[in-house]
Amino acid sequence: MTADVVKEGYWYGNETVAVEVLNALRDYRSAEAAMRRRTRSSMGMGETDLLALRYLLEYERAGRMVGPKELATRLGITSASMTSLVDRMVKSGHVVREPHPTDRRALVLRPTSDSDEEVRKTLSGMHRRMMDVAASLSRGEAVVVVDFLKRMREAIDGIDQH
Known part of the structure; x- marks a missing residue:
């Protein structure tokens, strides 16, 4: 991704690679939130x-x-x-x-066993696709992703502490 593809409106300045990563993370979170809304709706x-x-x-x-x-x-x-x-x-x-x-x-x-079955039916395809993506990572890639996500969680968890 090049600098001209980076979304407008981010407040982080010209750190292109960092902004690309944060945009991708934000896009993932938006997609996940939309999926959760669809799941809640389908399950009532x-x-x-x-x-x-x-x-x-x-x-x-x-x-x-x-x-x-x-x-x-x-x-x-x-x-x-x-x-x-x-x-x-x-x-x-x-x-x-x-x-x-x-x-x-x-x-x-x-x-109830019905609710377990309903969750499996509703989410199993999505979980399988997510697992396939995660399994496609090499060990080195997985280590980098896990480390990044842990550090991002720590950065967010630390917000209230400062």
Whole structure:
């Protein structure tokens, strides 16, 4: 990509290569956000609901039980918001509440098999294409990309600290 192809309006000056990288990263983030909107729309779920379902599926695959309090902490939401979220997800058939096997006062949240199937059906093609792209990288390329993304995350995480 040459300097004349770099998008107008970026505030970083004339560092052409850096701007090209940041533009590509911004374009990827925009495409990912659009994909998430399409996924939420096709599944009839809000962003937090979809994220909660993703976490519940991760816990399920790892053989871990999770309750509303732990999930609320992971999502960064209040217990009142968590109650509303769980009510919605139970009503939509994505989540079930079950009694905890050893603590009769506690509940466990589990994704339904239908929701696991729906997520796989909705996202499997996209995940396969993303995996194919990642697998096409040489080991050296992968190391550079992972290092870059980690440093970008650290740069963004550090914003509130300065």
